[in-house]
Amino acid sequence: MDRDLELLESEHAYDIKKLLNEYKLKIGDQKVGIKTYLDSNGYYQMETSHLYRGEGKAGVYTASAANFQSEYEALTFAKRQLLSFYDGQGEWFKNEMY
Known part of the structure; x- marks a missing residue:
């Protein structure tokens, strides 16, 4: 386990995760x-x-x-989530969990 994540653990803290990277891109006009x-x-x-x-x-x-075994695998699924049904004719929805 990452030492920083371990440091934050307690009986009252849960769902601890560390932001690794943030990527920005454009798909069509979005x-x-x-x-x-x-x-x-x-x-x-x-x-x-x-x-x-x-x-x-x-x-x-x-x-x-x-849950993924690598950041590369996580990015692969993110790309799939964004582009699997992309046809340029549909509609984008803001993800409230982001």
Whole structure:
């Protein structure tokens, strides 16, 4: 476990994670962000600033996995979450968890 994360552990603190990187990019006309984290269990996680619903799709696509073995894997899933249904005709939604 990361020493900083270990330092923050207590019976009252939970869901501790360390921000590793933040990326900014544009997809079409939309500015989006990706954050990668390391959690106290040694897993990498990601969040995207927006979610996309392709035209004619019932809802937005969110990655089903939450914990990753590497930052590269977390970024791969973030890219998939942003672009899997991207068609340029749909709608972006702000991710309140970002």
